[in-house]
Amino acid sequence: MEPDSRVLVLNASYEPLHIVPLHRAVKLLLLEKAELVEANEGHVRGLNCSVQRPSVIRLNRYVKLPQMQVPCTRRAVLQRDGYTCQYCGASPGAEALTLDHIVPRAHGGMTTWDNVVAACRSCNGYKANRVPQAANLTLRTTPRQPTRVGMLHATLHKHAVWHAYTYQ
Ligand SMILES: [Zn+2]
Structure with missing residues (x-):
């Protein structure tokens, strides 16, 4: 997806929640479940109306999220390790880049957040x-399981408009 076709969703508290496709964000705006915080150039047309093309929206109601575990995938490990x-x-x-098992699989090492790192x-x-x-x-950092919010922040840092919504 192009950055323009993705929208950052903030909780009612302004904490970043997740990134959704444009059409999903427009639907939330049209249903008045969210308000526009930052807009991109242009408009998106709904059935009887058109809304400014959103870049950041904020939910009207606070959503409490369960603690979700980030799966230990190649992409997620590379992202965690920058x-x-x-x-x-x-x-x-x-x-x-490759994934290195710190304790090799041959020695019983598992594919878990604390045993896998990015390696050239x-x-x-x-x-x-x-x-x-x-x-x-020597490892440069001690590998740990990242939090969902931590992973989201890594993405926010890549987009100038979204950068302002990081809070770490
Ligand atoms: Zn290396």
Whole structure:
């Protein structure tokens, strides 16, 4: 999706909640379940009306969210680690990064948030089936399970208009 076709939804408290497709945001506006906070250029037409093309909307009613766990996927791990090799600090781009099991799978290491980090191919190849200490490698950060809000913030930082709505 292009950034323009996505809309940031804020809770009634102005906390960022999630990012939705444009049509979903327009529906919330037309149903008067949300108000427009920031608009992009242009308008979107509804049945009998047209609304300004939203970039940020705010729900009229406060939504209480359950604590949701972020699944440990390749994409989510790369995002958590800032697309940076956690051993040498290189940022070769998402395509050139691999996932490294800190305790190798061959030694019973699991694919869990505290055992998987982003690693460049050369560090991963060099480490091979060893724990970092055995390969004389040091992790730059201690990997942890990210929060849903933390992951959302990583996205907000990429869009100038949304940046103002981060609160960390
Ligand atoms: Zn590396």
